[in-house]
Amino acid sequence: MPRNVKRHTLTAVLVIGAVAMVFPFVWSVITSVSSGAGLTSSPSLIPENPTLDAYRTLFSSTNFARVVANSVGIAVIVTVAQVSTSALAAYAFTRLRFPGRSVMFAVYLATMMIPMQVLIVPLFVEMRALGLVDTYAGVIVPSIASAFGVFLLRQAMAVVPRDFDEAATLDGAGHLRIFRSVVLPLIKPALATFAIFSFMSSWNSFLWPLIILRSDEFKTLPVALAQLQGQFTTQWDVMMAGSVISIIPMLLIYIVAQKQVVQGVAGSGLK
Amino acid sequence: MSAATSIEAAARREPRRRTGSTPRARRRREALIAYAFLAPSAIPLTAFVLYPMAQAAWASLHDWNLITPMQWVGVDNYVALVRDPETLAAFTHTLYYIGGTLPLVFCGGLALALGLNRAMKGRNLLRGMYFLPVVTSWVAVAILWRWLLNPEVGVVNQVLAWFGVDGPGWWTDPTWSMPSIIIASAWKDLGFVMVLLLAGLQAIPEQVNEAATLDGASPWRRLRSITLPLLTPSIFFVIIITLINGFQVFDQVYAMTGGGPAGSSEVVVQRIYDLTFRFGDAGLASALSMILFLVVLIVTMIQIRGERRWVNYA
Known part of the structure; x- marks a missing residue:
């Protein structure tokens, strides 16, 4: 009996904790449909007159639709680019013999240790020299390749039996045929994991877009979201509407592909 | 009939021999293919990770305001940071x-x-x-x-x-x-x-x-x-x-x-x-x-x- 009580108590604690973890999300949705929230008081847990006014304000007084489109477009392009370039490199590292193979792979691994934060100054100068400051290309080009992707897909390809090739x-x-028609179909789960990880990283990335983008028309969601704070200082319903919009796509991806999301995030250790 | 087919066969074999039927040529060809597969990731990683990294190390030894040319100052920047x-x-x-x-x-x-x-x-x-x-x-x-x-x-x-x-x-x-x-x-x-x-x-x-x-x-x-x-x-x-x-x-x-x-x-x-x-x-x-x-x-x-x-x- 006490054993049972103990177990139920533990379960109850875990459930209460889980509800507390999710509460900030619920609260942001509630706030976003409570008109005028935050000016004088906190909204009530069950909004009396739920309204989409905050969303209307957001889309009418800022270019938020454009911002969402920017984020989607950039994330899609970066994902396609990273998956393609990484898969090609992984094929070379697992299927082809060439001079300097182990050295090159070591260099790929070494680039994984260099954080973006360390590169912002020279990368900005480089982009300026290339004339890419304040352009879509300025955000996308530095993210064409991913050493993490090469590493992840190489591991997946290494376990595909050679008999098929x-x-x-x-x-x-030829090799391009084998790559496309034999190897790629066999590593679909790894491709999916990396594609989701890549999309998430691009969707959520903040520091580099903040540095390289100036004009409102090019801004991505996180950058625009950070800026809303200046524009709608106390209009928390509008701020929360913006946050909810930025969270929803990730939430949907997570619900649909929970396993891949967890694998990608846990595998990277980088976020 | 049989002569014609053997000539055809030889003609078909011929280009393959040229592109790499000797082991050395085949290895060279494989290496070239490998570099072609690596280029789309190796070039960006070099241009946007390795080069800026070297650039950061170089710039850290200079006085630089992003506009006028760099001025060599040795480790002065590091000394200034510590202080x-x-x-x-x-x-x-x-x-x-x-x-x-x-x-x-x-x-x-x-x-x-x-x-x-x-x-x-x-x-x-x-x-x-x-x-x-x-x-x-x-x-x-x-x-x-x-x-x-x-x-x-x-x-x-x-x-x-x-x-x-x-x-x-x-x-x-x-x-x-x-x-x-x-x-x-x-x-x-x-x-x-x-x-x-x-x-x-x-x-x-x-x-x-x-x-x-x-x-x-x-x-x-x-x-x-x-x-x-x-x-x-x-x-x-x-x-x-x-x-x-x-x-x-x-x-x-x-x-x-x-x-x-x-x-x-x-x-x-x-x-x-x-x-x-x-x-x-x-x-x-x-x-x-x-x-x-x-x-x-x-x-x-x-x-x-x-x-x-x-x-x-x-």
């Missing part, structure tokens, strides 16, 4:  | 951040991992709820918590008021700005640490614990003598990752306090940003970048050495 070679298939 | 009280304060705040978040996410994450590793109904849903903040952006998290920790109308201070506690000014108060950032960050990172430790727990064979139970070991004893020692590699990894990420903290600080009030939460990366884009001292900023890189590198080296040791144990 050998059979394809005998049929006269 | 600069604001840079020292930035390091202190960063260490404060790490010292605050690490115990919170570690103890919380460990408790959650242990609690949610048992067979129970709704386990996946609970894990999912704890993990949810991990997928959101730091900026969204910062704004959410600015609202929750709003001194006048925030939920946290209202709840504190029910208990007769007069809540602090949180991010508007220099004393409470770092704790505010730490609370928000721990909330976001808790699920991340939980997942890393859960992966470690699942790698522990069940038989070990079953055997100990049969020998009459109490749950507390099993945790101390079996689970925690076997979990050491994961624990080590969590600490290292939290340290590495901690030194690079920026997004949530910028969005929550902007380093304020009165510079009370300015962290290292924010200082790099300010030195470059507010004060136009890119040489000094580069030197600070190099110091940050060195710190992260040292922590990474500790990780690599530690991992080697523990892989042998397992």
